Amino acid sequence: MLNRHPDKRSRLVDAAVRLVHEQGFARTTLADIAGAAGVPLGNVYYYFKTKEAIGEALVAHHAGHYATLRGQWNQSGDARSRLAAFVQMTADNRAVLARSGCPVGTLCAELHKAGGPLAEQTGAIFTELLGWLEEQFRALGRDTDAADLALHLLSALQGVSLIAHSLDDPEYVDRETARLTGWIQTL
Amino acid sequence: MLNRHPDKRSRLVDAAVRLVHEQGFARTTLADIAGAAGVPLGNVYYYFKTKEAIGEALVAHHAGHYATLRGQWNQSGDARSRLAAFVQMTADNRAVLARSGCPVGTLCAELHKAGGPLAEQTGAIFTELLGWLEEQFRALGRDTDAADLALHLLSALQGVSLIAHSLDDPEYVDRETARLTGWIQTL
DNA sequence: GTCTATATGTGGATAGAC
DNA sequence: GTCTATCCACATATAGAC
Numbered sequence: 001m002l003n004r005h006p007d008k009r010s011r012l013v014d015a016a017v018r019l020v021h022e023q024g025f026a027r028t029t030l031a032d033i034a035g036a037a038g039v040p041l042g043n044v045y046y047y048f049k050t051k052e053a054i055g056e057a058l059v060a061h062h063a064g065h066y067a068t069l070r071g072q073w074n075q076s077g078d079a080r081s082r083l084a085a086f087v088q089m090t091a092d093n094r095a096v097l098a099r100s101g102c103p104v105g106t107l108c109a110e111l112h113k114a115g116g117p118l119a120e121q122t123g124a125i126f127t128e129l130l131g132w133l134e135e136q137f138r139a140l141g142r143d144t145d146a147a148d149l150a151l152h153l154l155s156a157l158q159g160v161s162l163i164a165h166s167l168d169d170p171e172y173v174d175r176e177t178a179r180l181t182g183w184i185q186t187l
Numbered sequence: 188m189l190n191r192h193p194d195k196r197s198r199l200v201d202a203a204v205r206l207v208h209e210q211g212f213a214r215t216t217l218a219d220i221a222g223a224a225g226v227p228l229g230n231v232y233y234y235f236k237t238k239e240a241i242g243e244a245l246v247a248h249h250a251g252h253y254a255t256l257r258g259q260w261n262q263s264g265d266a267r268s269r270l271a272a273f274v275q276m277t278a279d280n281r282a283v284l285a286r287s288g289c290p291v292g293t294l295c296a297e298l299h300k301a302g303g304p305l306a307e308q309t310g311a312i313f314t315e316l317l318g319w320l321e322e323q324f325r326a327l328g329r330d331t332d333a334a335d336l337a338l339h340l341l342s343a344l345q346g347v348s349l350i351a352h353s354l355d356d357p358e359y360v361d362r363e364t365a366r367l368t369g370w371i372q373t374l
Numbered sequence: 375g376t377c378t379a380t381a382t383g384t385g386g387a388t389a390g391a392c
Numbered sequence: 393g394t395c396t397a398t399c400c401a402c403a404t405a406t407a408g409a410c
Contacts, residue, residue, distance in 0.1 A: 022300070023300055023301075024213075024297065024300040024301070026211075026213050026214065027213065027300065027301060029384085029385060029386085030385075030386065030387090031384095031385075031386095039394095039395095040394075040395050040396080041395085041396090042387090042388085042389095042394080042395055042396065042397085043393080043394055043395060045386095045387070045388080046393065046394075049387095050386080050387080051385095051386065051387090100300070101296060101299070101300075105296075105349055105353075106296050106300065108349065108352075108353035109288060109292075109293050109296050109297070109349060109352065109353070110211065110296070110297065112288070112352055112353055112355070113209070113210055113211040113214065113287070113288075113293065114210075114211070114214060119353075122353065123353040123354045123355070126350055126353050126354060127354065147362075148362055148363075148366060151347065151350070151359060151362055151363055152343065152363060152366055154346065154350060155342070155343045155344075155346030155347040155349075155350060155363050156339065156342045156343050156346055157342075157346065158345075158346035158349050158350060159341065159342030159343055159344065159345035159346025159347070159349070160338065160342040160346070162292055162295065162296060162342075162345050162346070162349065163313055163338070163341060163342060163345060165295075165296065165299055166292075166295035166296070166299055166306075166309065166310040166313050167310045167313060167314065168299070168310070172338060175334075175335055175338055176335075176338055176339060176342050179335060179339055216402085216403060216404085217403075217404065217405090218402095218403075218404095226376095227376075227377050227378080228377085228378090229376080229377055229378065229379085229405090229406085229407095230375080230376055230377060232404095232405070232406080233375065233376075236405095237404080237405080238403090238404065238405090
């Protein structure tokens with residue numbers, strides 16, 4: 001990625017990230033993205049050969065975002081506080097989650113029904129997250145069941161995001177994250 | 188619902204349920220549904236005024252399906268065994284869940300991004316399920332936190348369905364349902 | 375009630391001037 | 393590199409014969 005077109009290209013990606021989160025990938029048209037980014041429709045194809053190419057940039061954006069967060073969390077605190085920070089991030093996003101769901105979770109669900117290479121790339125974000133969570137649980141001395149605990153935590157957060165989104169009520173996020181935060185303290 | 192056209196209409200709904208689960212609602216065309224049901228495209232509009240009307244029938248189908256299951260579970264066993272049966276149903280569906288996700292969860296996610304009245308109708312399935320789960324936990328003597336336990340259980344199951352679907356691996360379902368089954372026994 | 379043919383709208387993608 | 397105009401495929405929906 002030589003990034004020779006920082007302005008327009010990143011504006012297009014930013015617009016795509018926001019619109020796809022709100023409307024879904026299929027429902028978001030190139031005209032929507034171009035309009036939101038202030039770029040004429042035809043010019044989009046100079047930066048992205050196809051709509052799927054925008055999808056790839058989108059997935060890369062989310063993957064990079066979570067990689068950055070993990071890097072920050074790895075800099076400070078112990079494993080328990082890192083897990084708490086992860087849960088707290090979900091709690092802080094209660095309003096957005098109720099309105100549009102988890103950006104990664106909803107994208108995974110949609111792209112996997114469509115099939116194709118994009119689906120696997122999105123799923124990889126979960127794999128990376130599960131790996132990082134497993135490391136934290138292992139650091140807490142849960143060597144034997146670290147992977148299961150990681151799966152349980154991510155499942156609960158993804159599930160409550162889906163439910164809060166489906167019922168359009170951020171209170172579900174509050175209740176489940178409160179429970180998970182307490183659970184982490186008992187480990 | 189007078190159900191004066193049992194054959195073709197129910198064939199169309201059955202085909203829609205299957206195809207929408209596999210492909211998503213937006214990606215499933217009326218031609219797909221008509222073809223799978225062995226009905227000419229134009230004739231679909233005699234039974235359903237619009238595509239959204241098919242969506243309503245679809246949601247009603249799922250709502251009815253879960254209502255029937257709850258009715259069966261309510262007939263036998265105690266609350267703990269009912270909760271175990273609910274989790275076991277997810278475990279038994281591991282292969283389908285990994286391939287296409289939870290029919291209700293994926294439908295909720297997709298329809299809620301599209302907006303409109305269908306979104307609320309689908310979400311109501313979750314509300315009904317949460318209510319039933321809450322009753323079971325209350326029957327176990329968890330009066331104060333029954334609603335939170337219900338939310339936790341449904342979140343974990345919906346979340347692991349999403350993860351297993353995103354990573355196309357039924358083993359995630361096995362691991363999380365095993366944990367949840369054990370958890371229920373401790374309550 | 376059933377089915378064929380088609381109208382209508384939309385969205386991804388391209389041509390080609392500048 | 394940029395932008396306008398347009399092509400083309402496809403999906404919902406309708407018209408109208410039978």
